[in-house]
Amino acid sequence: DSGVTQTPKHLITATGQRVTLRCSPRSGDLSVYWYQQSLDQGLQFLIQYYNGEERAKGNILERFSAQQFPDLHSELNLSSLELGDSALYFCASSVGGDRTSPLHFGNGTRLTVT
Amino acid sequence: KNQVEQSPQSLIILEGKNCTLQCNYTVSPFSNLKWYKQDTGRGPVSLTIMTFSENTKSNGRYTATLDADTKQSSLHITASQLSDSASYICVVTGSNDYKLSFGAGTTVTVRA
Numbered sequence: 001d002s003g004v005t006q007t008p009k010h011l012i013t014a015t016g017q018r019v020t021l022r023c024s025p026r027s028g029d030l031s032v033y034w035y036q037q038s039l040d041q042g043l044q045f046l047i048q049y050y051n052g053e054e055r056a057k058g059n060i061l062e063r064f065s066a067q068q069f070p071d072l073h074s075e076l077n078l079s080s081l082e083l084g085d086s087a088l089y090f091c092a093s094s095v096g097g098d099r100t101s102p103l104h105f106g107n108g109t110r111l112t113v114t
Numbered sequence: 115k116n117q118v119e120q121s122p123q124s125l126i127i128l129e130g131k132n133c134t135l136q137c138n139y140t141v142s143p144f145s146n147l148k149w150y151k152q153d154t155g156r157g158p159v160s161l162t163i164m165t166f167s168e169n170t171k172s173n174g175r176y177t178a179t180l181d182a183d184t185k186q187s188s189l190h191i192t193a194s195q196l197s198d199s200a201s202y203i204c205v206v207t208g209s210n211d212y213k214l215s216f217g218a219g220t221t222v223t224v225r226a
Contacts, residue, residue, distance in 0.1 A: 002157060033214075042218040043158070043203065056213050090157050099145040099207040100165060103214075105157025 003027065006091050006106035014114055018079040021109045025072055025093030031055070032074040033094075033103060034066055038087040049074060050096075081113045117141045118206050120217035127194055127224055135220045137187040137204030145209040149178050149189050152201045152219070161189070161202075194224045 003026035013019055025032050034046040045058035049068035060066075063081075068074045078085060088108040094101035118139045127133045139147070146165045150158035162171045162178040164187070170179045175192045191198055204217040 002159070004157070043216045045214055045216065056211060058213060088155075092157070099209065100163060102148065102160035102163055103150075103158075105159070107155075107157050 002104040002106060004091060004093050004104050004106035006089075006109050008109060009107070010110050010112075012112045012114065013081060015081055015083060017081050017113075018077065019081065019111065021076040021078070021089050021091075021111075023074045023076070023091030023093075023106060025074070025091075026104050029093035029095050029104070030072065031094045031096065031101070032068050032072070033092040034060075034074070034076050035090040035092065036087050037090060037108070038084075041087075043090065046076070078111070083113050086111055086113045116218070117215045118204055118217040120202075120204050120220050122220060123218070124221040124223070127222070129194060129196060129224055129226050131194055133191050133194060133222065135189045135191075135202050135204075135222070137189070137206075137217055139185050139187070139204070139206045139215070139217075141206040141208045141215050142185075143209045144182060144185070145207045147178075147180055147187050148205040148207075149176070149187075150203045150205060152203060154200070158203055191222070194222075196224050196226060198222060199224045 005024040030051045033048045035043045046060040048056040066076045090108045092103040092105045121136045149161040152158040164180045177190045201219040203219045
């Protein structure tokens with residue numbers, strides 16, 4: 001168990017809808033990262049937060065947004081959903097915002113857009 | 115073009131045998147390289163982390179090597195077990211920003 005909790009585990013919704021994915025990092029970890037993994041694809045970095053502030057941005061669509069709250073949990077909001085947004089969304093956390101800390105991944109939220 | 119290329123894309127080995135996975139990267143300047151193991155449907159788990167000055171690092175039956183001059187890394191699995199069946203992902207971090215570059219992974223299947 002990595003200590004990172006993601007909810008929900010599965011989500012099925014229709015095109016055009018909006019969903020929110022939630023992540024609780026490991027106790028004591030200040031950084032939260034979001035990744036997207038489409039079927040048979042590698043992990044795509046979306047965004048990183050460190051202690052409530054955005055630290056790095058990857059290939060995150062404008063329809064997607066995220067935030068990290070004062071209690072350090074994070075939410076990823078996906079809107080105007082398209083079929084191509086169907087994927088596994090992983091959250092990871094690390095102790096600090098430095099580059100060498102290992103990432104601890106949750107088990108992901110599987111999003112299916114129909 | 116992806117800055118991290120892994121090979122082979124997949125491989126099948128017999129239980130008890132060894133195998134070596136390759137990772138070539140172009141990320142520069144370089145900070146560190148990590149290897150992760152991802153079981154199907156699960157989140158990746160960290161195996162090793164190597165910085166610029168480290169050439170080799172072991173974690174049980176997993177040994178990673180790094181040649182920062184040629185920008186190459188390898189992950190060697192010794193005496194493979196059925197539980198080693200997974201995707202192995204190489205992740206490189208540059209020293210200019212906090213972005214992580216992920217390889218597409220090598221899928222290893224260990225057969226009895």
